[in-house]
Amino acid sequence: MGAQLRVYRSKIRSAQTTKKITRAMELISASRIQKAQQRVAASTPYARAVTQAVSAVASYSNVDHILTTEKENVERAAVVIFASDRGLAGAFSASVLKESEELATLLRSQGKDVVFYLVGRKAVGYFSFRKRDSARAWTGGTDQPVFTTAKEIGDELVAAFMRDASDGGVDEIHIVYNRFVSMVTQTPEVVRLLPLEVVEGVEAPGDTAALPLYEFEPDADAVLDALLPVYIESRIFNAMLQSAASEHAARQRAMKSASDNADTLIKTYTRLANNARQSEITQQISEIVGGADALALAK
């Protein structure tokens, strides 16, 4: 067998093995998207209800609580980045990291310090490679998030938010995650968790309209204190679920195009190998014919 042919054969084999792997990953992701999507759909009403209730209070009432009032000078802002644990998901982690880079630049230009909280091994890797600091990192389980992790992140953030800025606390909390729009579109999104941004469905009161008096039971402080962690946790958990669904969708797409690429590679190399085999045969025939001719002439 000619050297050329052997090289092509081994390339075909390696493309075939790669294709097997990418194909398997594609199927695994495809089967997990459904479940992840259902979990997103299931948790969304809760997150929306909590957010709406909180922002209604924030925009309608004049209760003085850290949840509802913006600080005048913000010294430090926290940015929570939701990336993935594993790669091979196309631009999934890269787009989130790029988005948070832009957010950080914007915040710094407003004279705020930026503290990073990382979720997912890819984000941690990105930061450690660039020798940058992060306040805290959570790794593992980004493709199947559990509520306890959301609670842990929430507790940490609330604790940081409650601390004074001079004490190492933060005055703002932003989250950056991939929102699951559809199977083919996942967009990185930046949301300011605290202080609250008014969400859809709650109209801002007009300037002239008197604020309706909100009734609180047992009292405003107690209610809002109880609401703050619930709000943070539900938003974070929702972000984690969205991010997980997006990760599966992104991986499925990346793996599908990898499998397709492997197919074209196999095809090209098979053609080349056939070509090489044919020209080898042609050469052998012409050698034999040439040899026979030479013998016939020598006689």
Add this chain to the structure above:
Amino acid sequence: MAITVNVVSADEQIWSGEAEMLVARTTEGEIGILTGHTPLLAILAGGEVRVTQVGGRKLVVNAEDGFISVQNDTVTVVARAAELVS
């Protein structure tokens, strides 16, 4: 006139629809909500939330660890754990 009621738990929307009255137990005691109620935000003490639907049918939901919010005749019961009893 009716109030719009949403009952939501951490992992699903339990019930949503129009109702005439809603009775829930907050940390301060039982509270009944009819149309035109002032905006309210209260912590639930757990236990039953009773909804009288338009037409008189009753609905009971068990809600633990949550709160209730009233605004513009929309009542939202948000609980970490909630289930439809009847």
